[in-house]
Amino acid sequence: MTGMTKQYPGCLANDQVALTVGRNQIHALLGENGAGKSTLVKAIYGVVKPDAGTIVWDGQPVTIQNPGHAQRLGIGMVFQHFSLFEALTVTENIALGLANASERAGLRERIVRISTEYGLPLDPDRVVHDLSVGERQRIEIVRCLLQNPKLLIMDEPTSVLTPSEVQKLFVTLRRLAAEGCSILYISHKLEEVRSLCSVATIMRLGRNVAECAPAEKTVKELAEIMIAMDLNAPTPRPAQTEAAPPRLILDKLTIRSPNHFGTDLRDISLTVRGGEILGIAGIAGNGQTELMDALSGEILAGKPESVRIDGLPAGHLGPHERRRARGCFVPEERNGHGAVTTMTLAENAFLSAFLRGALVRFGIIDARRTHAFADDIIKAFDVRTTGPKAQARSLSGGNLQKFLVGREVLQNPSVLVINQPTWGVDAGAALAIHEAIMALAQAGAAVVIISQDLDEIFVLADRIAVIAGGRLSEPVPTREATIESIGRLMGGTGQQPLGEQPVHA
């Protein structure tokens, strides 16, 4: 495709972008959040219409009308956010993607065949909401494969997978490429791109800035092209003095999940000292959401003593009281949980910081201070936006995340809990968030990071614990842990009912 241009109100998402994907190639599309990758692939898949530019498919210029048209041409896409129906079974979900009755004949058998053939185990009769994220992704891939695509577009497929699931996915993708299917692979994870992709196109601010063979570059070089500045790895922090007082204590925290498909927490105990960062690793759906909610006060614990913030029994306190006790929280989901997307940044800043930032006077919102506080966050965290009056939903994922982390960090908490601090966030923004977390710990706060990204946990955490099946392992110092040992804890007990778990020595 050449000269692709897409104008959105207020920003030029794609400006004269050119991209050529060859047969049998696994082609990487790299770029920061907001660089225009998603817009570009959506144009290829017919979801958005480009304002200018042409797409040449198999030597023929085409105008792709809609996703159905793209599918008929042989283009399949696996979205970053899956478009699946929770209440339907695997087979029903896939059947919905097939337009003709003839294609649906014997579908169940074909799903079983393709999923075994390509190493994508799937039970066709399970209902989607019972499935893990990795399994859901397999549905999307199988759905594409059933249509014998010539081009498969994958938008950040590995951001939600465990290391071993990633390896399995790569085997599948390499095999597909060998069979003649081209793959357009969008990712932030530069290490993956280096090992998987033969060509990479790098985008920045809506333009393509480079095309290279990723295996010949280092991760650092790729990242620097992506964000056009020198990256310095975060400096390791000095070792912690054991003397610091514990600031966050969980004592046998046991909680029944309010969600029918959730995970109950069982006997979770941990102690985080001031100046310490504790990383909690685990595969999605093993109790992270419940643990986050139990820490933030969205789910109350039965006993006040099971959660202590700076010594204060807080298990019975809601989020506001816990904030008053200098606890701050960043939930996993940015849209609708961390931020009210239709409200402005200033209003969003107010919602969590009005107590600690003293933004209310005599029951009335202090608009000037609120505006100034939001402005401070934007400046301190280099949030790319038009200002505190911008709607939260107008920001790209990485920028909104920087804003939300900044909002909590600038409240100078003594306990900070973050779930998935850099999910779907580009390298530059991730680095900024990591540095802010480290600086906060350096200043004496106790920080808990819940993340599925092991690399992130190994970079940040002083100690690592693993959550599996609603139980938390004994934290180990990061220098004594290996990816393998943590991975074993993650996989070994995950997704199994109690009683079948192997006993740990």
Add this chain to the structure above:
Amino acid sequence: MTELLVAFLVSTIAAATPLLLAATGELVVERVGVLNLGVEGMMLAGAIAAFATANVTGVTSLGVLAGLVAGIALALLFAVISLTLQANQTATGLALTIFGRGFSALVGAGFVGIPAPTLPKLHFPVLSEIPVLGPVVFGHDILVYLSLAILALVAWCIRATHLGLILRAVGDSHDAAHALGYPVVKIRYAAVAFGGALAGLAGAYMSLAYTPLWAQDMTAGRGWVAVALVTFAAWRPFWLLIGAWFFGALMYLSLYIQALGVPIPSAFLSAVPYIGTVVVLVLISRDARRIRLHRPAMLGRPFQARA
């Protein structure tokens, strides 16, 4: 005793029919993720349209047709406001009910107290002569059989056909359905129109068969019971039938007790079927998780295709 039983069963089925029609329509509407609280209004519009047409032309089948069309017309009004213009569905539905009541009263002012042709009861040779079974099973008018047939068809369609799968999908995640290329808004229009047609039929049944007269507000809240029935049945067609029959049975019993002259205020007895149905359905659906499990995830949520 046999006569009593026959009368009980026959009138139970008759009283259940308008509920069943309206609730079946609302079930389809809610399954695609739309909450239309205008059922009562659409029923009243259907009732007066059917009555007026039958009265003027003298042809009951034209009356039934007019009821159906009136229901669709109001449903489309709802669809334009809530689906195209994206107004709040709850408010729009309430407005539709208020509009339907007022409009039907206005049109019906000249029809109060005059008769219209009644929908004839079907007569099956031999079958209708069987004692008990004959009158109970083979002695109704066409709409009773139609209501059961439609319910069975809807149940089968939702469970076993691709069309039903699409309906469920749209109600479960309209964004995902849109991403797969399904015309979410068109599908919802069709479902809302279908719901309106059945509500209109329910109204026609009220004014041409159940009590073949026009009276203001003659549906007496049955539209609301139909909406409640859908929720308490947890969006499963079979349970609609149970709920509707139960309502019909209580209706008969309250009238029977009134006729016996038992010293209970008649206003209270008239309320019994409504209270009783709700109480029993609440008991049946005590398990809140089941409601949550079956509830279409998009119920009441506006859909806007993102560019």
